[in-house]
Amino acid sequence: MAYNLLKGKRGIIFGALDEKSIAWLTAEKVHEEGGQFVLTNAPIAMRMGKIHELAERCGNSQVIPADATSVEDIENLYKESSEILGGKIDFILHSIGMSPNVRKGRDYGDLNYEWFLKTLDISALSFHKVMQVAEKLDLMNEWGSIIALSYIASQRTYPDYSDMAQAKAMLESIARSYGYRMARDKKVRVNTISQSPTVTTAGTGVTGFDIFHEFADKMSPLGNATAASCADYIVSMFSDFTRMVTMQNLMHDGGFSNSGITYEFIDYLKGAEAKQDR
Numbered sequence: 001m002a003y004n005l006l007k008g009k010r011g012i013i014f015g016a017l018d019e020k021s022i023a024w025l026t027a028e029k030v031h032e033e034g035g036q037f038v039l040t041n042a043p044i045a046m047r048m049g050k051i052h053e054l055a056e057r058c059g060n061s062q063v064i065p066a067d068a069t070s071v072e073d074i075e076n077l078y079k080e081s082s083e084i085l086g087g088k089i090d091f092i093l094h095s096i097g098m099s100p101n102v103r104k105g106r107d108y109g110d111l112n113y114e115w116f117l118k119t120l121d122i123s124a125l126s127f128h129k130v131m132q133v134a135e136k137l138d139l140m141n142e143w144g145s146i147i148a149l150s151y152i153a154s155q156r157t158y159p160d161y162s163d164m165a166q167a168k169a170m171l172e173s174i175a176r177s178y179g180y181r182m183a184r185d186k187k188v189r190v191n192t193i194s195q196s197p198t199v200t201t202a203g204t205g206v207t208g209f210d211i212f213h214e215f216a217d218k219m220s221p222l223g224n225a226t227a228a229s230c231a232d233y234i235v236s237m238f239s240d241f242t243r244m245v246t247m248q249n250l251m252h253d254g255g256f257s258n259s260g261i262t263y264e265f266i267d268y269l270k271g272a273e274a275k276q277d278r
Protein backbone atom coordinates (compact mmCIF):
# COMPACT_ATOMS: atom_id res chain seq x y z
CA MET A 1 0.00 0.00 0.00
CA ALA A 2 1.34 3.44 -0.89
CA TYR A 3 1.00 6.48 1.39
CA ASN A 4 2.34 9.26 -0.85
CA LEU A 5 5.13 9.75 1.68
CA LEU A 6 7.45 11.30 -0.91
CA LYS A 7 4.97 13.36 -2.91
CA GLY A 8 6.75 16.43 -4.29
CA LYS A 9 10.22 15.16 -3.35
CA ARG A 10 13.00 14.84 -5.89
CA GLY A 11 16.31 13.05 -5.70
CA ILE A 12 19.12 10.96 -7.13
CA ILE A 13 19.55 7.20 -6.70
CA PHE A 14 23.03 5.70 -7.18
CA GLY A 15 23.65 1.96 -7.61
CA ALA A 16 20.71 0.12 -9.22
CA LEU A 17 22.32 -2.70 -11.19
CA ASP A 18 19.59 -5.33 -11.44
CA GLU A 19 16.30 -6.26 -9.81
CA LYS A 20 18.08 -7.65 -6.74
CA SER A 21 19.94 -4.39 -6.01
CA ILE A 22 18.88 -2.53 -2.88
CA ALA A 23 18.86 0.65 -5.01
CA TRP A 24 16.56 -0.98 -7.57
CA LEU A 25 13.95 -1.92 -4.96
CA THR A 26 14.33 1.51 -3.39
CA ALA A 27 13.72 3.25 -6.72
CA GLU A 28 10.51 1.26 -7.23
CA LYS A 29 9.34 2.10 -3.71
CA VAL A 30 10.22 5.80 -3.99
CA HIS A 31 8.27 5.93 -7.26
CA GLU A 32 5.31 4.20 -5.61
CA GLU A 33 5.42 6.81 -2.83
CA GLY A 34 5.27 9.71 -5.28
CA GLY A 35 8.95 10.70 -5.40
CA GLN A 36 10.74 11.65 -8.62
CA PHE A 37 14.37 10.88 -9.31
CA VAL A 38 17.28 10.50 -11.68
CA LEU A 39 18.96 7.08 -11.74
CA THR A 40 22.71 6.77 -12.02
CA ASN A 41 25.39 4.11 -12.09
CA ALA A 42 28.96 3.65 -13.30
CA PRO A 43 29.27 3.74 -17.10
CA ILE A 44 30.34 0.07 -17.15
CA ALA A 45 27.25 -0.94 -15.15
CA MET A 46 25.09 0.77 -17.78
CA ARG A 47 26.24 -1.82 -20.26
CA MET A 48 26.03 -4.80 -17.89
CA GLY A 49 22.92 -3.89 -15.94
CA LYS A 50 19.28 -3.25 -16.73
CA ILE A 51 18.93 0.26 -15.40
CA HIS A 52 16.94 1.49 -18.41
CA GLU A 53 14.33 -1.19 -17.74
CA LEU A 54 13.98 0.18 -14.20
CA ALA A 55 13.78 3.76 -15.48
CA GLU A 56 10.85 2.82 -17.71
CA ARG A 57 9.04 1.17 -14.81
CA CYS A 58 9.52 4.31 -12.71
CA GLY A 59 7.59 6.79 -14.85
CA ASN A 60 10.33 7.12 -17.48
CA SER A 61 12.94 8.44 -15.08
CA GLN A 62 16.13 9.73 -16.65
CA VAL A 63 19.38 7.78 -16.44
CA ILE A 64 22.71 9.60 -16.27
CA PRO A 65 25.96 7.61 -16.14
CA ALA A 66 28.50 8.69 -13.51
CA ASP A 67 31.52 7.03 -11.99
CA ALA A 68 31.08 7.90 -8.30
CA THR A 69 34.87 8.21 -7.89
CA SER A 70 34.97 11.07 -10.43
CA VAL A 71 34.20 14.56 -9.13
CA GLU A 72 33.70 15.71 -12.73
CA ASP A 73 31.10 12.98 -13.38
CA ILE A 74 29.26 13.87 -10.17
CA GLU A 75 29.24 17.59 -11.07
CA ASN A 76 27.82 16.78 -14.48
CA LEU A 77 25.25 14.42 -12.94
CA TYR A 78 24.05 17.09 -10.50
CA LYS A 79 23.84 19.85 -13.10
CA GLU A 80 21.84 17.68 -15.50
CA SER A 81 19.65 16.30 -12.71
CA SER A 82 18.76 19.82 -11.52
CA GLU A 83 17.64 20.68 -15.02
CA ILE A 84 15.60 17.49 -15.40
CA LEU A 85 14.02 17.65 -11.94
CA GLY A 86 13.49 21.41 -11.99
CA GLY A 87 15.82 22.72 -9.28
CA LYS A 88 17.21 21.61 -5.95
CA ILE A 89 16.67 18.07 -4.68
CA ASP A 90 15.52 16.44 -1.44
CA PHE A 91 17.21 13.05 -1.26
CA ILE A 92 20.27 11.09 -2.35
CA LEU A 93 20.83 7.34 -2.04
CA HIS A 94 24.46 6.16 -2.18
CA SER A 95 24.14 2.39 -2.74
CA ILE A 96 27.65 1.68 -4.00
CA GLY A 97 30.28 -0.84 -3.04
CA MET A 98 33.07 -2.78 -4.72
CA SER A 99 36.39 -4.27 -3.69
CA PRO A 100 38.79 -5.59 -6.33
CA ASN A 101 40.54 -7.59 -3.57
CA VAL A 102 37.25 -9.33 -2.62
CA ARG A 103 36.25 -9.78 -6.22
CA LYS A 104 39.58 -11.39 -7.11
CA GLY A 105 39.70 -13.48 -3.95
CA ARG A 106 42.91 -11.98 -2.49
CA ASP A 107 43.74 -13.17 1.00
CA TYR A 108 43.67 -10.48 3.72
CA GLY A 109 47.37 -11.16 4.35
CA ASP A 110 48.19 -10.65 0.69
CA LEU A 111 46.18 -7.57 -0.29
CA ASN A 112 47.01 -5.60 -3.39
CA TYR A 113 47.34 -2.06 -2.01
CA GLU A 114 46.41 -0.31 -5.21
CA TRP A 115 43.20 -2.30 -5.19
CA PHE A 116 42.76 -1.49 -1.49
CA LEU A 117 42.83 2.22 -2.37
CA LYS A 118 40.31 1.54 -5.13
CA THR A 119 38.04 -0.20 -2.61
CA LEU A 120 38.19 2.85 -0.37
CA ASP A 121 37.69 5.26 -3.24
CA ILE A 122 34.65 3.45 -4.68
CA SER A 123 33.01 2.31 -1.45
CA ALA A 124 33.73 5.17 0.98
CA LEU A 125 35.46 8.26 -0.43
CA SER A 126 32.79 8.45 -3.15
CA PHE A 127 30.30 9.25 -0.37
CA HIS A 128 32.38 12.28 0.62
CA LYS A 129 32.57 13.34 -3.03
CA VAL A 130 28.80 12.95 -3.42
CA MET A 131 28.26 15.35 -0.50
CA GLN A 132 31.11 17.79 -1.19
CA VAL A 133 29.93 18.37 -4.75
CA ALA A 134 26.33 18.69 -3.52
CA GLU A 135 27.42 21.33 -1.03
CA LYS A 136 29.51 23.27 -3.55
CA LEU A 137 26.68 23.30 -6.10
CA ASP A 138 24.11 24.05 -3.37
CA LEU A 139 22.09 21.08 -4.62
CA MET A 140 20.06 20.13 -1.56
CA ASN A 141 16.83 21.63 -0.25
CA GLU A 142 16.59 22.27 3.49
CA TRP A 143 15.41 19.19 5.43
CA GLY A 144 16.75 16.91 2.71
CA SER A 145 18.06 13.44 3.49
CA ILE A 146 21.18 11.57 2.36
CA ILE A 147 21.63 7.82 2.95
CA ALA A 148 24.47 5.37 2.31
CA LEU A 149 24.44 1.63 2.92
CA SER A 150 26.78 -0.04 5.36
CA TYR A 151 27.42 -3.44 6.91
CA ILE A 152 28.22 -4.56 10.46
CA ALA A 153 31.70 -5.71 9.34
CA SER A 154 32.64 -2.05 9.94
CA GLN A 155 32.58 -2.91 13.67
CA ARG A 156 33.17 -6.67 13.85
CA THR A 157 35.42 -9.05 11.98
CA TYR A 158 34.10 -11.14 9.11
CA PRO A 159 37.24 -12.68 7.58
CA ASP A 160 36.10 -12.79 3.96
CA TYR A 161 34.77 -9.20 4.00
CA SER A 162 38.41 -8.16 3.77
CA ASP A 163 39.17 -4.50 2.96
CA MET A 164 35.45 -3.75 2.57
CA ALA A 165 35.37 -3.72 6.40
CA GLN A 166 37.72 -0.74 6.41
CA ALA A 167 35.71 0.92 3.64
CA LYS A 168 32.49 0.59 5.66
CA ALA A 169 34.18 1.98 8.80
CA MET A 170 35.29 5.00 6.74
CA LEU A 171 31.85 5.36 5.16
CA GLU A 172 30.18 5.51 8.59
CA SER A 173 32.75 8.02 9.80
CA ILE A 174 32.18 10.25 6.76
CA ALA A 175 28.43 10.16 7.50
CA ARG A 176 29.13 11.57 10.97
CA SER A 177 31.65 14.21 9.89
CA TYR A 178 29.73 15.41 6.83
CA GLY A 179 26.45 14.96 8.69
CA TYR A 180 27.51 17.61 11.16
CA ARG A 181 28.38 20.03 8.39
CA MET A 182 25.25 19.36 6.32
CA ALA A 183 23.00 19.72 9.39
CA ARG A 184 24.61 22.94 10.56
CA ASP A 185 24.75 24.65 7.17
CA LYS A 186 21.85 23.14 5.22
CA LYS A 187 19.55 21.37 7.69
CA VAL A 188 20.18 18.22 5.68
CA ARG A 189 20.46 14.87 7.48
CA VAL A 190 23.07 12.23 6.68
CA ASN A 191 22.89 8.63 7.86
CA THR A 192 24.14 5.16 7.03
CA ILE A 193 21.89 2.10 7.18
CA SER A 194 23.64 -1.08 8.28
CA GLN A 195 21.79 -3.78 6.38
CA SER A 196 21.55 -7.56 6.93
CA PRO A 197 23.37 -9.80 4.44
CA THR A 198 21.25 -9.55 1.28
CA VAL A 199 21.26 -11.67 -1.87
CA THR A 200 22.59 -9.19 -4.48
CA THR A 201 25.53 -9.06 -6.89
CA ALA A 202 27.70 -7.22 -4.34
CA GLY A 203 26.57 -9.45 -1.45
CA THR A 204 27.05 -12.82 -3.10
CA GLY A 205 30.46 -11.71 -4.41
CA VAL A 206 31.85 -12.23 -0.89
CA THR A 207 33.26 -15.75 -0.29
CA GLY A 208 31.16 -17.73 2.20
CA PHE A 209 28.14 -15.43 1.68
CA ASP A 210 25.64 -18.32 1.99
CA ILE A 211 27.07 -19.28 5.38
CA PHE A 212 26.99 -15.84 6.95
CA HIS A 213 23.60 -15.14 5.40
CA GLU A 214 22.26 -18.25 7.17
CA PHE A 215 24.18 -17.48 10.37
CA ALA A 216 22.76 -13.94 10.49
CA ASP A 217 19.25 -15.24 9.82
CA LYS A 218 19.42 -17.63 12.77
CA MET A 219 20.97 -14.96 14.99
CA SER A 220 18.32 -12.34 14.18
CA PRO A 221 15.06 -12.66 16.14
CA LEU A 222 13.17 -11.13 13.19
CA GLY A 223 15.28 -12.95 10.59
CA ASN A 224 17.42 -11.17 8.00
CA ALA A 225 16.05 -7.88 6.69
CA THR A 226 15.33 -8.23 2.97
CA ALA A 227 16.25 -5.72 0.26
CA ALA A 228 12.54 -4.82 0.00
CA SER A 229 12.30 -3.99 3.72
CA CYS A 230 15.51 -1.97 3.39
CA ALA A 231 13.81 -0.02 0.59
CA ASP A 232 10.88 0.68 2.94
CA TYR A 233 13.26 1.93 5.61
CA ILE A 234 15.07 4.20 3.13
CA VAL A 235 11.72 5.67 2.06
CA SER A 236 10.93 6.47 5.69
CA MET A 237 14.37 8.09 6.02
CA PHE A 238 13.64 10.25 2.96
CA SER A 239 10.21 11.21 4.30
CA ASP A 240 9.37 14.13 6.60
CA PHE A 241 8.78 11.73 9.51
CA THR A 242 12.50 11.35 10.26
CA ARG A 243 13.69 14.94 10.06
CA MET A 244 15.66 14.95 13.31
CA VAL A 245 17.60 11.72 12.70
CA THR A 246 21.14 12.46 11.60
CA MET A 247 24.79 11.36 11.90
CA GLN A 248 23.66 7.83 12.80
CA ASN A 249 24.57 4.35 11.69
CA LEU A 250 21.10 2.81 11.76
CA MET A 251 20.95 -0.96 12.27
CA HIS A 252 18.49 -2.60 9.88
CA ASP A 253 19.21 -6.21 10.72
CA GLY A 254 16.24 -7.91 12.39
CA GLY A 255 17.91 -7.57 15.80
CA PHE A 256 21.19 -9.29 14.85
CA SER A 257 23.51 -6.63 16.27
CA ASN A 258 22.05 -6.91 19.79
CA SER A 259 21.72 -10.68 19.93
CA GLY A 260 24.29 -12.67 21.94
CA ILE A 261 22.86 -16.05 20.98
CA THR A 262 19.39 -17.22 19.96
CA TYR A 263 17.48 -20.49 20.44
CA GLU A 264 17.32 -20.79 16.66
CA PHE A 265 21.11 -20.87 16.50
CA ILE A 266 21.36 -23.21 19.51
CA ASP A 267 18.90 -25.61 17.87
CA TYR A 268 20.91 -25.41 14.67
CA LEU A 269 24.12 -26.30 16.52
CA LYS A 270 22.36 -29.12 18.41
CA GLY A 271 21.15 -30.45 15.06
CA ALA A 272 24.69 -30.36 13.73
CA GLU A 273 25.88 -32.16 16.88
CA ALA A 274 23.18 -34.81 16.53
CA LYS A 275 24.27 -35.34 12.94
CA GLN A 276 27.89 -35.77 14.09
CA ASP A 277 26.82 -38.39 16.66
CA ARG A 278 25.10 -40.48 14.03
Ligand SMILES: NC(=O)c1ccc[n+]([C@@H]2O[C@H](COP(=O)([O-])OP(=O)(O)OC[C@H]3O[C@@H](n4cnc5c(N)ncnc54)[C@H](O)[C@@H]3O)[C@@H](O)[C@H]2O)c1
Pocket residue numbers: 014015016017018020021022023041042045066067068069094095096097098122149150151194195196197198199200201202203204
Ligand atom coordinates in the same frame (compact mmCIF):
# COMPACT_ATOMS: atom_id res chain seq x y z
N1 LIG B 1 24.19 -7.26 -0.23
C1 LIG B 1 24.55 -7.23 1.05
O1 LIG B 1 24.68 -8.26 1.73
C2 LIG B 1 24.77 -5.90 1.70
C3 LIG B 1 24.73 -5.81 3.11
C4 LIG B 1 24.98 -4.56 3.70
C5 LIG B 1 25.28 -3.47 2.90
N2 LIG B 1 25.31 -3.59 1.53
C6 LIG B 1 25.66 -2.42 0.74
O2 LIG B 1 24.57 -2.05 -0.06
C7 LIG B 1 25.06 -1.27 -1.16
C8 LIG B 1 24.40 -1.73 -2.44
O3 LIG B 1 24.82 -3.04 -2.77
P1 LIG B 1 23.84 -4.18 -3.25
O4 LIG B 1 23.92 -5.27 -2.23
O5 LIG B 1 22.52 -3.64 -3.64
O6 LIG B 1 24.61 -4.76 -4.52
P2 LIG B 1 24.67 -4.30 -6.07
O7 LIG B 1 25.82 -5.06 -6.63
O8 LIG B 1 23.36 -4.48 -6.69
O9 LIG B 1 25.02 -2.73 -5.98
C9 LIG B 1 26.32 -2.22 -5.92
C10 LIG B 1 26.36 -1.08 -6.91
O10 LIG B 1 27.60 -0.34 -6.84
C11 LIG B 1 27.80 0.16 -8.15
N3 LIG B 1 29.16 0.68 -8.35
C12 LIG B 1 30.33 -0.01 -8.27
N4 LIG B 1 31.36 0.80 -8.58
C13 LIG B 1 30.82 2.03 -8.87
C14 LIG B 1 31.37 3.28 -9.26
N5 LIG B 1 32.68 3.45 -9.42
N6 LIG B 1 30.53 4.33 -9.47
C15 LIG B 1 29.19 4.17 -9.31
N7 LIG B 1 28.61 3.02 -8.93
C16 LIG B 1 29.42 1.96 -8.72
C17 LIG B 1 27.52 -1.08 -9.00
O11 LIG B 1 27.41 -0.79 -10.38
C18 LIG B 1 26.24 -1.57 -8.37
O12 LIG B 1 25.11 -0.99 -8.97
C19 LIG B 1 26.58 -1.39 -1.13
O13 LIG B 1 27.12 -0.28 -0.46
C20 LIG B 1 26.77 -2.64 -0.29
O14 LIG B 1 28.05 -2.70 0.32
C21 LIG B 1 25.05 -4.77 0.93
